Amino acid sequence: MESISTQQNHSYKEVETMASFSRRLAAPAFLAAAALLVGCSSGTAGEADSAPAAGNTDAPAYDLLPQEFKDSGVIRIAMASTAPPYSSAAGGEWSGLIPELGMAAEPMLGIDIEIVDTPYTGQIAALKAGKVDMVWGATYDNVDTEAVVDLASYMRSAASPMTLKSKNITLEEPEDMCGHIVGTIAGGGIQVYLENFAKDCEASGKPMDLRLYDTSSGATAQLQSGQIEVLLGIDLIQRYAAKTLNDGAVFEVHDVQVLPSIYGMAFTKGDTELQEAMMEAVRQIMKNGEYSKVFAAYDAEKYELTPDEVMINGVGAGKL
Structure with a gap:
């Protein structure tokens, strides 16, 4: 850092x-x-x-x-x-x-x-x-x-989940993130949200593996490399990354917004x-x-x- x-x-x-x-x-x-x-x-x-x-x-x-x-x-x-x-x-x-x-x-x-x-x-x-x-x-x-x-x-602002298009992951509601390896930026409101949400996932029998990163670019790189399955991040940042990398061929931003803020x-x-x-x-x-x-x-x-x-x-x- x-x-x-x-x-x-x-x-x-x-x-x-x-x-x-x-x-x-x-x-x-x-x-x-x-x-x-x-x-x-x-x-x-x-x-x-x-x-x-x-x-x-x-x-x-x-x-x-x-x-x-x-x-x-x-x-x-x-x-x-x-x-x-x-x-x-x-x-x-x-x-x-x-x-x-x-x-x-x-x-x-x-x-x-x-x-x-x-x-x-x-x-x-x-x-x-x-x-x-x-x-x-x-x-x-x-x-x-x-x-x-x-x-x-x-x-x-709001947060949205992003995945690799090649993984064909379906996310239609927040609960669909349960059972996945989910990453986000450390130290912010999204981390707090996911830490609390992970408890609900655990209770439902589909535990979430939460990973934290220092920067948006670092988290996005981990998603692209397959180290995480879902990246929950700020909606505008996610859509910018999805739009600009390889003309939109790599990432999918799902219309599941959480944390209106x-x-x-x-x-x-x-x-x-x-x-x-x-x-x-x-x-x-x-x-x-x-x-x-x-x-x-x-x-x-x-x-x-x-x-x-x-x-x-x-x-x-x-x-x-």
Whole structure:
């Protein structure tokens, strides 16, 4: 697993934000050129540009930012580089639904966003250790997670099972996963769900063999090699993998969705000012249409929230 001290980071500038939507197909090459023009940083967690650009005090969410971020001109955000289509850093350039939401939100904040490449299983630890200022990823909003961090809702999600087409496995309901070798990502809500579900499988006389992995790509590789029979993962990630590998000839994503859920940006408990600033930035891109453009580009419209649904710890409060 990649250590936090050696993770990559990347600063987005406003010129990149505009290009990511108007020139989507050419984005990687254009962003590389833009990085040379605007001096994007690349280093380890905790580093910042030696002379941060002055903030845009007219940005809609700027006044809500804590003074320390107005002074530094940058927010360090943990994201995983191995979770397409949510986030990826293939070739050293960030892409995906979450980085593009960040690109759109950055002008609303008036300061830079610096992405710190952090494996999913280490994101909350990095936040608590002060390596990053917040986490923007596939963090499930549930009461257990809310006890550790504050979560600002920004999208919906669900989990779906994926199998090898060559295995001809039939999955029509969750119970059909019983009796199989099932894998998922360690440390998240799906693991908790499967651990509880495995008890029901055991009671039914069809025990489940549960395997855990650190990354989506690692789990997918285990499925492809036949080491596991079913991979229960985030629906968008599963469908992306099934669609892109060998033109859809390898994997099948079954229409058995479980764990309808809310994803939240994670913050240190009580970091109210930063939370309010980020939520306002997200509401602004919802209102100006950029939020929906990003979701449409990834066939994820059904997972959108409305501005009124962007809130802190909404699941625990029974509001989402």
